[in-house]
Amino acid sequence: MDDRFLNELRREPDPGFARELHERLRRQGPAVAPVRAWRPLQLAAPLAGGLAVALVILSFTFPAVRASAQAFLDLFRVRNFAAVSVDPARLERLKDQKLDLESLLTDRVETPAQRPAPRVVASPQAAAALAGFAVRVPAERPAGFAPDTIAVVEGATMSFRVNTAPLREALEKLDIRDLQVPAGLDGQTVTVSTSPAVAQRFVRDGQHVEFIQARSPEVSLPAGTDLERLGEIGLRIAGLDPGEARRFARSIDWHGTLVVAVPLNASSFTEASVRGARGLLVSFKEGAGADPHGHRRPGTLLLWSEGDMVYALTGNLHGLLLVQMAESIR
Amino acid sequence: MDIQSAVLGRLAGWVAPADEADWDALYAEQLPRVYNFFRYRVGDGPEAEDLTSVTFEKAWRARHRYRRDLAAFSTWLLTIARNVAIDHYRRARVQVPLEEAEGVSAGASPEDLAVRRSDCERLSRLLGGLPAQKRELLALKYGAGMTNRAIARLTGLSESNVGTLLHRTIQELRADW
Numbered sequence: 001m002d003d004r005f006l007n008e009l010r011r012e013p014d015p016g017f018a019r020e021l022h023e024r025l026r027r028q029g030p031a032v033a034p035v036r037a038w039r040p041l042q043l044a045a046p047l048a049g050g051l052a053v054a055l056v057i058l059s060f061t062f063p064a065v066r067a068s069a070q071a072f073l074d075l076f077r078v079r080n081f082a083a084v085s086v087d088p089a090r091l092e093r094l095k096d097q098k099l100d101l102e103s104l105l106t107d108r109v110e111t112p113a114q115r116p117a118p119r120v121v122a123s124p125q126a127a128a129a130l131a132g133f134a135v136r137v138p139a140e141r142p143a144g145f146a147p148d149t150i151a152v153v154e155g156a157t158m159s160f161r162v163n164t165a166p167l168r169e170a171l172e173k174l175d176i177r178d179l180q181v182p183a184g185l186d187g188q189t190v191t192v193s194t195s196p197a198v199a200q201r202f203v204r205d206g207q208h209v210e211f212i213q214a215r216s217p218e219v220s221l222p223a224g225t226d227l228e229r230l231g232e233i234g235l236r237i238a239g240l241d242p243g244e245a246r247r248f249a250r251s252i253d254w255h256g257t258l259v260v261a262v263p264l265n266a267s268s269f270t271e272a273s274v275r276g277a278r279g280l281l282v283s284f285k286e287g288a289g290a291d292p293h294g295h296r297r298p299g300t301l302l303l304w305s306e307g308d309m310v311y312a313l314t315g316n317l318h319g320l321l322l323v324q325m326a327e328s329i330r
Numbered sequence: 331m332d333i334q335s336a337v338l339g340r341l342a343g344w345v346a347p348a349d350e351a352d353w354d355a356l357y358a359e360q361l362p363r364v365y366n367f368f369r370y371r372v373g374d375g376p377e378a379e380d381l382t383s384v385t386f387e388k389a390w391r392a393r394h395r396y397r398r399d400l401a402a403f404s405t406w407l408l409t410i411a412r413n414v415a416i417d418h419y420r421r422a423r424v425q426v427p428l429e430e431a432e433g434v435s436a437g438a439s440p441e442d443l444a445v446r447r448s449d450c451e452r453l454s455r456l457l458g459g460l461p462a463q464k465r466e467l468l469a470l471k472y473g474a475g476m477t478n479r480a481i482a483r484l485t486g487l488s489e490s491n492v493g494t495l496l497h498r499t500i501q502e503l504r505a506d507w
Contacts, residue, residue: 003500005507006472008449009374009457013365017379022357024383025390143413207486316486320406324392 081280083269106160118151131196140328188222209315227254279304370473
């Protein structure tokens with residue numbers, strides 16, 4: 001189609017205007033702006049007082065990383081993040097093989113009988129009073145975004161007694177014979193405690209952003225648990241070949257890193273520097289992310305941590321905007 | 331497959347060199363793109379220069395936040411430009427009653443008709459009659475010179491959706507050209 005007529009409006013800026021604007025900018029600061037130096041991905045930062053249990057296995061129990069507060073609360077176990085691509089079709093096939101990915105390390109999870117519904121509050125101050133920590137707010141939002149809802153989700157404690165029989169059975173079904181489940185785990189108790197979380201929602205016509213914050217969860221594990229081995233097993237179950245799984249398992253600190261399973265061909269991920277911390281930015285294409293109601297829509301999820309707090313920003317916005325919001329939290 | 335390429339290699343930017351952005355070069359390169367984005371977005375009058383100035387001043391103040399691992403500089407800059415345009419139209423809606431705006435748009439005086447003889451004015455008039463979204467897509471495509479893929483990333487639309495919308499819009503404009 002001939003669209004040459006659409007170039008009729010293009011003009012070079014007036015040289016006087018270009019020069020005057022340039023000089024005005026120069027007067028406002030140095031011409032060369034520092035850009036944050038990038039170092040190789042730093043995954044090691046032990047999680048004080050807590051250890052994530054079979055992180056990769058737990059994270060793979062979700063068919064996709066869900067861009068939602070619920071997913072954040074369910075998934076968050078550690079302070080650092082790494083992503084790995086997984087094939088959702090493979091996970092579905094595993095289900096068809098009667099592999100219960102949510103119960104590979106136990107046959108019984110003890111959780112509170114009924115989790116209270118999120119409590120909607122009027123202000124960040126009210127949320128802070130309920131949550132027990134200073135609630136931060138993005139000082140800058142994309143134009144037109146207005147505060148919509150603030151809710152507080154109570155903390156919870158989940159514990160389970162380890163039973164490795166389902167995991168051994170899974171390895172057998174998948175014909176993974178070069179890896180052994182670490183010994184001495186059976187009968188041990190694992191406890192995961194999550195703090196209250198505060199979710200703030202901002203909306204603009206057809207667009208939304210949720211900002212979620214909580215203290216890092218505490219996970220108590222049997223001493224000496226070989227998380228690297230468990231992680232490697234999880235990666236193999238998820239579909240990585242032996243070499244990949246071995247190298248990946250060795251490359252990260254399983255004591256402090258949450259491995260996020262990102263659906264293959266439906267998402268992309270990148271490291272994002274947020275306020276000096278290393279976060280993870282995941283972009284979902286149509287159909288990749290699912291909210292708690294099963295709705296699938298494109299979106300972006302930004303995860304990072306600071307001190308003893310963990311944060312998530314999620315919405316149907318470009319990741320750059322989420323990072324800019326994250327940078328502005330006060 | 332090596333794990334570096336399988337997993338870590340996808341973490342774009344983490345091995346990027348710790349260098350500095352040459353803002354003078356970026357300014358020279360991006361000024362025409364932003365300026366023409368506004369020419370297509372709001373018109374070819376002095377407003378295009380004013381909004382270009384606002385965009386660069388905002389970008390300049392926020393330059394420490396730009397991260398080359400997340401987006402090209404042009405994408406980052408045009409994100410700011412889009413917001414500046416939205417703010418501009420929001421203010422314009424408050425300041426200009428609809429009837430007056432329509433009167434300006436109709437522009438039926440002999441002087442106006444004479445001015446419109448130029449292709450530039452004809453195109454400006456046609457663009458002025460487009461809905462905001464279509465006009466913005468054309469501004470990004472023909473003003474800022476972005477690819478459909480880059481526009482999709484910036485706007486949140488799918489690439490195919492961008493292509494379809496642009497195609498239809500161009501057809502509409504051609505019919506009136």
